[in-house]
Amino acid sequence: MKKSVDVSIPLGPMHPCWKEPVRLKCETAGERVLKTEMELGYMKKGIERIMRGRPWQEVMFLAERVCGICSVIHNMVFIETMEEISDIAVPPRAAYLRVVVNELDRMASHLIANFSYCYTIEHETLAMYLLNTREIVLDNLERITGSRINTAYMIPGGVRFDLLPEDAAAMLADLVKVEEEMKRYVRIFETGPLIALRSKGIGFMSHEEAIRAHTVGPTARASGVEDSDLRLRHPTYRALGFTQITRTEGDNFARNMVRFQEVFQSIDLIRKCIETLPEGPIRGGGLCKAGETSYAGEAPRGELTYTIKTDEYGRVVDIAIRTPSIMNIEACAHTMIKGATSIADVTSTFISSDPCVACNER
């Protein structure tokens, strides 16, 4: 009898294409992938266990160290959860400044995701262009918050630093440069015949599969899942007239294009914020109280939920974090990679779902 599975190919945990350790086990017949299994657990640090019983002043710094790539949104969702528990109002200027910093972080995250994809399909030129553009974005993040990665910019009832007019002008000048460069890079990506061969029609996930697997973020939006961006429900983004970007192809190309388009959208949102930036204080103050609630925000990779229970001194009694990547990479293993015609497509498809293992395992 003919054997149906030829080889079982393990990828990882240490792999040239992967930033973080994760293990994929592919069962193949020839080059065709029949089944993929994902093995997680290399990064489990027990951060939720560390958080329990600590005051919010400490948990705030722990929260942004859940993930280094999207640290601003972890900070923002944790702080907004605490504000919802304690009924703390945010001054309008602070709310707009939060959006500015969050969108800068989203741009940096999307650029490094697309850098990883281009690096994986060996288009090193475009990868290096994107990585260099990311440095300009991080410069602006540093200019506003004082730090490149772990910013700790938001606090209950406001933000730490005001945006000075000269900093805003410098940022807008940088954004013009970024937008011009990005237009060129997106043209390279859209029209490159070799990129199309490696991306279009590879790693397909249909609309139904995307919904059944509970995918979130750009992965879901690339498969045409409407109303899947939580920024549509955030009051500040609603005031800025945010609309969601959706594509229907559902392949590697679409996932990367969604992220490219969201970079342009972030640039527009920042410009709109700076134009309509209200005057006033940046910190309102307030006291963190007892309560329990669940709150979600849109991270660069999708929906991020914090469920927090606090006591009357503002200490975190219980906390549960639900991060976006876990659904995306499980969907990636079970639907996108399945049926791939080449082992070389496994790594690129996995990277196209923008895996963030540090977020997943915490």
Added chain:
Amino acid sequence: MSILQDIKNAVRSRSIHVAYVDVGSCNGCDIEVLACLAPRYDIEQYGIYVHNNPREADVLLVIGSVTPQWVDKLRDIWDKIPEPKVAVAIGNCPISGCVYARRGTLTSPPVEKYIPIAAQVPGCPPRPTEILNAILSVAPLIYKDYEEKQL
């Protein structure tokens, strides 16, 4: 000092192969190591190549406080690297455990318990220039006259 050793010293100073391993960090140091590749810092102009293969690496960048899964695997990776080799700890995590070294944690820092560390770059996360500086200053110290030191 022999001529052969001179040639080896000259070649090795411009050919440093780097592998990095994340043993449980927040990802921040990872992307700062990746940022070193960017044309702004241009790690390759110093002859440093990052390709993440321990079998041909000279320098191992260790990132993160050690999670239970990595306790044995980190040693395996270290044994796979050919001599002369050197390990550099990037960030606060491999030095002290940073924010993760608290009650309830699953990690067991420091990395020095598992493999010998030649240099440490503190910071949460350190800047790409600091990482670059550390690699450039530690590598020649280890590789200079390596064969003659062995005798």
